Amino acid sequence: MSGADLVNVPARATRALIRDAFVASGLPEADAETCAELMTEADLTGADGHGIFRLPQYIRRLKAGGFNKLPNIKITRGAPATALVDGDNGMGHLVMSRATNEAIAMAQETGVAWVGVRRSNHAGPAGLYAEMPAQHGMVGLYAAVANANHMGTWGGTDLLLGTNPLAIGVPSGEGPLILDIATSIVAYGTVKKYAQRGLEMPKGWFVNAETGAPITDANRSHEGLLLPMGEYKGAGLALMLGLVAGVLNGAAFGRDVVDFNADDNSETNTGHFIVAVDIARFLPLETFKSEVDRHLRDLRASQRLPGVDEIRLPGDRRAECRAERARDGVPLARPLLVLLDKLADELKIKPLAER
Amino acid sequence: MSGADLVNVPARATRALIRDAFVASGLPEADAETCAELMTEADLTGADGHGIFRLPQYIRRLKAGGFNKLPNIKITRGAPATALVDGDNGMGHLVMSRATNEAIAMAQETGVAWVGVRRSNHAGPAGLYAEMPAQHGMVGLYAAVANANHMGTWGGTDLLLGTNPLAIGVPSGEGPLILDIATSIVAYGTVKKYAQRGLEMPKGWFVNAETGAPITDANRSHEGLLLPMGEYKGAGLALMLGLVAGVLNGAAFGRDVVDFNADDNSETNTGHFIVAVDIARFLPLETFKSEVDRHLRDLRASQRLPGVDEIRLPGDRRAECRAERARDGVPLARPLLVLLDKLADELKIKPLAER
Numbered sequence: 009m010s011g012a013d014l015v016n017v018p019a020r021a022t023r024a025l026i027r028d029a030f031v032a033s034g035l036p037e038a039d040a041e042t043c044a045e046l047m048t049e050a051d052l053t054g055a056d057g058h059g060i061f062r063l064p065q066y067i068r069r070l071k072a073g074g075f076n077k078l079p080n081i082k083i084t085r086g087a088p089a090t091a092l093v094d095g096d097n098g099m100g101h102l103v104m105s106r107a108t109n110e111a112i113a114m115a116q117e118t119g120v121a122w123v124g125v126r127r128s129n130h131a132g133p134a135g136l137y138a139e140m141p142a143q144h145g146m147v148g149l150y151a152a153v154a155n156a157n158h159m160g161t162w163g164g165t166d167l168l169l170g171t172n173p174l175a176i177g178v179p180s181g182e183g184p185l186i187l188d189i190a191t192s193i194v195a196y197g198t199v200k201k202y203a204q205r206g207l208e209m210p211k212g213w214f215v216n217a218e219t220g221a222p223i224t225d226a227n228r229s230h231e232g233l234l235l236p237m238g239e240y241k242g243a244g245l246a247l248m249l250g251l252v253a254g255v256l257n258g259a260a261f262g263r264d265v266v267d268f269n270a271d272d273n274s275e276t277n278t279g280h281f282i283v284a285v286d287i288a289r290f291l292p293l294e295t296f297k298s299e300v301d302r303h304l305r306d307l308r309a310s311q312r313l314p315g316v317d318e319i320r321l322p323g324d325r326r327a328e329c330r331a332e333r334a335r336d337g338v339p340l341a342r343p344l345l346v347l348l349d350k351l352a353d354e355l356k357i358k359p360l361a362e363r
Numbered sequence: 364m365s366g367a368d369l370v371n372v373p374a375r376a377t378r379a380l381i382r383d384a385f386v387a388s389g390l391p392e393a394d395a396e397t398c399a400e401l402m403t404e405a406d407l408t409g410a411d412g413h414g415i416f417r418l419p420q421y422i423r424r425l426k427a428g429g430f431n432k433l434p435n436i437k438i439t440r441g442a443p444a445t446a447l448v449d450g451d452n453g454m455g456h457l458v459m460s461r462a463t464n465e466a467i468a469m470a471q472e473t474g475v476a477w478v479g480v481r482r483s484n485h486a487g488p489a490g491l492y493a494e495m496p497a498q499h500g501m502v503g504l505y506a507a508v509a510n511a512n513h514m515g516t517w518g519g520t521d522l523l524l525g526t527n528p529l530a531i532g533v534p535s536g537e538g539p540l541i542l543d544i545a546t547s548i549v550a551y552g553t554v555k556k557y558a559q560r561g562l563e564m565p566k567g568w569f570v571n572a573e574t575g576a577p578i579t580d581a582n583r584s585h586e587g588l589l590l591p592m593g594e595y596k597g598a599g600l601a602l603m604l605g606l607v608a609g610v611l612n613g614a615a616f617g618r619d620v621v622d623f624n625a626d627d628n629s630e631t632n633t634g635h636f637i638v639a640v641d642i643a644r645f646l647p648l649e650t651f652k653s654e655v656d657r658h659l660r661d662l663r664a665s666q667r668l669p670g671v672d673e674i675r676l677p678g679d680r681r682a683e684c685r686a687e688r689a690r691d692g693v694p695l696a697r698p699l700l701v702l703l704d705k706l707a708d709e710l711k712i713k714p715l716a717e718r
Contacts, residue, residue, distance in 0.1 A: 086474055086644035086645060087472075087473055087474020087475070087641065087644040088443060088444065088472070088473045088474060089443065089444035089473040089474050089475045089476075090473075090474030090475050090640070090641070090644045090645070092644075092645055117442075117443070118442055118443045118444040118445075118473060119441055119442020119443060119444050119445030119477070120442070120444045120445050120475060120476070120477035120638075121444075121475070122474070122475035122638075122640055124645055147607055147611065160665060160668075161662045161665055161674055161676065162674075162675065163667055163668055163671035163673075163674055163675065164662065164665030164666065164667055164668070164671075164674050165665065165666045165667060165668055166661070166662075166664075166665035166666055168658075168661055168662055168665060176600075176603040176604075176607070178603065178606055178607065178611075185603075185606075187599045187600065187602070187603045189593075189596045189599065189600070193593070215668070217666070217668070218669070219669065220668050220669050220670070233668075237592070237593035237596050237597075238544075238548070238592035238593030238596070238597060240675070241544045241592050241593070242592075242593060244542045244544065244676075244677040245531075245542065245544070247542070247662070247676070247677065248531040248533070248540075248542045248677065249531075251533055251540075251655055251658070252502055252531070252533065252640075255651060255654045255655060255658065256502065256533075256640075256642060256645050256646070256651065257645060257646075258645075258646055261658060262658040262661050262662070263658075263661050283475075283477075283638075285445070285477055285607075285611075286442065286445070287611060289441035289442040289445045289447075290441060290445070290447055290479055290611050290612060290613075291611070291612075291613055296610060296611065299610045300606055300610060303523075303606070303610065303616060303617040303618075306521070306523055306617050306618050307516045307519065307521075307523055307602070307617070309521075310515055310516060310519030310520065310521035310523060311519065311520045311521055311572070312518055312519055312520060313515075313518055313519070313520055313570070313572070313575050313588075314573070314574065314575050315575070316518035316519075318518075319516055319517075319518055319519050320517065320518065320595070321516065321599075321602070322599040322602065322603065
């Protein structure tokens with residue numbers, strides 16, 4: 009899509025709009041701040057399907073009573089190194105940041121901590137939560153049950169699996185190295201972005217469930233089946249991560265998943281898990297970082313296949329995006345700007361253009 | 364390949380040959396038993412590249428002094444819920460079964476345990492170790508740095524990444540449900556099996572590093588580059604798992620990996636990690652199992668894409684293979700039988716045919 013269809017908006021402005029929209033919709037100020045910060049971080053790091061793009065949907069859900077505005081988030085320590093967080097149907101960003109902070113604090117005592125989460129909600133890109141332990145000298149490992157089932161099991165067409173993402177973060181000398189992957193061939197947020205921007209999807213993303221023929225019109229993706237990454241392997245990973253992030257925590261999976269795109273009212277009972285591993289319990293953190301740096305240099309210096317201009321490693325786009333967008337602003341598509349202006353008008357808050 | 368090229372041998376016989384070969388090569392009897400049991404389990408569950416197939420290579424390495432026959436395996440508890448195992452260059456099966464048993468015992472106390480391993484060796488299929496916690500009512504999560512680099516980073520051709528496998532196991536009413544995937548498009552053991560059996564590889568497994576053209580002759584795979592599963596996602600996962608299974612434990616990764624196919628002498632310093640999570644700390648084990656069973660029933664009953672006869676879930680082939688091979692024997696290719704007869708002759712132990 010050409011740059012003419014995108015308008016760069018300073019992150020300061022998008023963040024303020026998000027915060028004010030949440031406050032106007034009944035969230036306590038500190039909670040609105042937390043959500044605005046994490047959603048802006050998603051926008052800055054290029055997770056375009058997970059930042060301000062989601063604001064109209066979140067606000068609609070808050071209005072409809074689908075989120076609990078004043079959740080009583082409860083943390084139960086089942087064992088010295090495990091906890092189960094009950095999010096009381098609060099905003100996913102609030103629940104997951106609480107859970108991740110708890111995991112980091114616990115891992116400082118026990119070396120590793122595994123925190124499961126139930127009764128949460130959509131919490132933005134997986135990378136956000138894998139990065140937090142990495143910022144504290146830890147390995148972060150995060151997975152979630154996605155908030156809609158767009159995939160089938162391998163060979164099947166019943167929509168029983170989500171894009172259940174996996175993120176792994178480790179510290180390096182250049183800052184956290186983050187892998188954030190959906191177990192589908194592409195993240196559904198990306199499909200939504202394509203639809204909103206009127207872009208054609210590559211073949212191999214969606215197929216018609218009855219004929220197996222490819223679907224390339226992003227606005228017709230709901231008629232088909234999203235394919236897993238790496239064929240049966242991605243489907244298998246979506247299943248196992250779903251069992252561990254969902255079933256283990258008493259959260260929704262499979263047939264019980266609520267499609268939060270279609271339903272603004274029902275509690276989603278979203279499940280996640282976050283694991284934090286304290287690197288210093290294995291070797292000095294500085295040794296770990298310098299060894300990671302050495303290996304990354306080797307990978308970057310690799311000879312390349314014909315037609316490849318540059319080696320890209322996990323998180324490179326994240327880091328570049330962050331630098332570029334902090335300087336130039338977050339590129340927003342015109343149809344999204346129209347929705348955000350309408351939202352500001354309804355909530356009686358200052359529109360983006362005046363911020 | 365036609366059935367005529369394969370001979371079914373009772374698992375009892377392959378297991379006895381493996382055990383005797385190890386004892387004749389200097390392993391203590393109990394250690395030979397452990398290795399034979401795990402390698403036979405690999406054969407029974409269909410991990411054909413990881414069972415008796417590896418015996419000639421292991422024996423060659425034992426003779427060459429590449430393995431420590433009498434390792435002093437040391438376990439250091441860095442924190443209440445973490446440990447680092449130093450395998451003292453013993454056989455990988457011994458080191459990893461010790462590490463996994465330790466993780467299970469620790470997780471009974473702390474709810475979760477993360478055990479890293481260094482100075483180990485090739486330990487067979489990843490699924491073996493993810494299954495052990497699942498047999499004890501736990502989630503098992505295992506990864507390893509593979510013992511040769513057959514992949515590059517995405518777009519790169521320097522062989523800096525292994526097929527670094529990931530396995531996840533959970534209990535179900537029908538027994539453990541195990542996902543065991545290489546981060547390459549296919550496990551290298553499978554490529555070795557294709558080469559030994561003279562099978563042609565599908566396009567998309569290997570490419571020529573200079574031209575990018577596909578390689579389909581399994582005996583020429585060493586001239587090329589093994590591709591990751593799911594393109595950049597598999598390469599990213601191989602990298603991150605390698606950092607956590609390797610670098611975190613002070614084990615080899617990247618440029619430091621010893622290709623144990625080419626080198627029988629040098630210590631490989633193989634790294635792994637195993638995580639065990641005690642399900643009962645989150646919900647009653649029976650509830651977990653019955654919920655898993657319910658979801659598996661839904662998946663199996665799914666409508667199917669055109670041309671798909673049956674829904675296959677992770678571990679189905681494992682379970683079927685195990686039943687079939689326990690009954691009918693382990694199918695071994697004639698070239699492998701020739702190698703095993705030669706080995707028995709050299710070690711002055713009874714050949715397979717007499718067992």
